[in-house]
Amino acid sequence: EMLLTQSPGTLSLSPGERATLSCRASQSVRNNHLAWYQQKPGQAPRLLIYDASTRATGIPDRFSGSGSGTDFTLSISSLEPEDFAMYYCQHYAFSPRTFGQGTKVEIK
Amino acid sequence: QVQLVESGGGVVQPGTSLRLSCAASGFTFSRYGMHWVRQAPGKGLEWLAVTSNDGENRFYAESVKGRVTISRDNSKRILYLQMNSLREDDTGVYYCVKESSGWYGYFDFWGPGTLVTVSS
Numbered sequence: 278e279m280l281l282t283q284s285p286g287t288l289s290l291s292p293g294e295r296a297t298l299s300c301r302a303s304q305s306v307r308n309n310h311l312a313w314y315q316q317k318p319g320q321a322p323r324l325l326i327y328d329a330s331t332r333a334t335g336i337p338d339r340f341s342g343s344g345s346g347t348d349f350t351l352s353i354s355s356l357e358p359e360d361f362a363m364y365y366c367q368h369y370a371f372s373p374r375t376f377g378q379g380t381k382v383e384i385k
Numbered sequence: 386q387v388q389l390v391e392s393g394g395g396v397v398q399p400g401t402s403l404r405l406s407c408a409a410s411g412f413t414f415s416r417y418g419m420h421w422v423r424q425a426p427g428k429g430l431e432w433l434a435v436t437s438n439d440g441e442n443r444f445y446a447e448s449v450k451g452r453v454t455i456s457r458d459n460s461k462r463i464l465y466l467q468m469n470s471l472r473e474d475d476t477g478v479y480y481c482v483k484e485s486s487g488w489y490g491y492f493d494f495w496g497p498g499t500l501v502t503v504s505s
């Protein structure tokens with residue numbers, strides 16, 4: 278089973294600031310099959326990024342993903358009020374398709 | 386557009402069984418792998434199970450292996466999760482999720498979820 282460790286647990290930032298979220302895998306993620314999801318309270322998660330760096334349909338270009346192997350990053354270039362939420366990374370290289378424990382981006 | 390609608394959740398006693406359903410529309414159901422993911426109250430996402438597009442391949446998380454069965458009816462466009470010997474730590478919101486391919490894809494659409502509460 279692949280373990281995904283996200284850091285930090287909580288990120289306190291102001292609107293307009295840049296957010297950098299990390300996801301570290303316990304083994305190399307084959308084909309960079311790593312995705313990022315956003316979840317707001319009371320809602321289902323939403324796909325943001327797949328294949329480590331490809332934005333999903335309709336996702337604003339302030340969201341970007343990077344990384345390969347075992348280290349991946351989700352960046353939000355300039356936080357909008359609607360971006361304050363939980364973010365999860367997940368691999369889909371094999372089963373079980375584990376998730377990271379999440380990073381909460383909160384308003385400072 | 387893609388729609389996934391879960392049903393079958395509710396309040397049940399420990400040790401009992403429950404079957405969740407997920408009605409799919411807006412895409413060719415038989416072409417895509419489907420998953421169940423749950424979220425305990427105030428906790429993160431936990432992947433539970435996957436079935437391949439044709440239902441021939443299935444895989445389960447260790448936490449539920451032996452107690453749950455994922456299945457699908459491609460003719461009815463419905464995904465199921467049969468859960469047995471329910472425990473209080475099975476409480477949570479259960480999401481039906483479509484993946485982007487037949488077996489190893491990312492999760493491109495999620496249902497709104499159905500709440501399961503296991504309590505005596």
